[in-house]
Amino acid sequence: MTDIYESDKILSEYLLFHFGNRDEILTDDFSWPAGMTDSLEFPVRTVAYFSKAPAERGLDLGCAVGRSAFEMARNCQEVVGIDFSHAFINAAEAMRRGDTLFYDRHDEATRVTRLAAQLPDGSDGAKLSFLQGDAMNLADDIGMFDRVHAANLLCRLTEPEKLLARLPHLVKPSGELVLATPCTWLEEFTPPENWPATGTFEWLMATLSPSFSLVKRANEPFLIRETARKFQWTTSLVTVWQRHG
């Protein structure tokens, strides 16, 4: 597995992506296209696909620096966030404890701006735990969850089928599953023999339908700022599922 998610550069990009506000992400005196402003707050928008009723347990796989897990904790009694990156989990755990994390946003060349990230208002760190781990080899005793969220994770796994095979055992009967994927299958992360042989949506339907009903299919854009003038602007395929009762 790659360790690209351990560098200071990507940690800063993800802290900004998850916790930066509009003015911190879209800087400079420029009339940014609406498509870019519509792409902010992706980790909040994917969690909004869950029902709003209170629930017991939530799981965020590939949680990165934790924003979606913090959002899930608004109406789950307990949320577990798991990511393979030690750097990301350490950052999420520090914010969970109430620390303010300072990081350098890259603007251009050697120019940086010091910013701060912290637990969002109204999110209760005591409900959360963050664990470094592998979504393809989760502990046998992790239990089952009312809500499972995995955003932009599937096409970063070496063996995504392993996670899909585990999902019926992770989501409680009638529980909810939100998957988001930009379908950016790359050899760097996933050997081509493990890419979907069909389109990603058809592959998800064929694999998950025996245990889940598709509730909704949608698209959600997201924006990762690399410098003041360079962004990754991508659209994720979001599928929302309910585990058969």
Ligand SMILES: C[S@@+](CC[C@H](N)C(=O)[O-])C[C@H]1O[C@@H](n2cnc3c(N)ncnc32)[C@H](O)[C@@H]1O
């Ligand atoms: C593209 S990022 C998406 C992060 C976050 N969910 C989001 O939407 O911003 C992929 C994440 O998956 C994590 N990851 C990659 N392989 C993993 C694995 N085998 N188990 C758990 N997390 C993994 C990476 O460390 C990274 O945080």
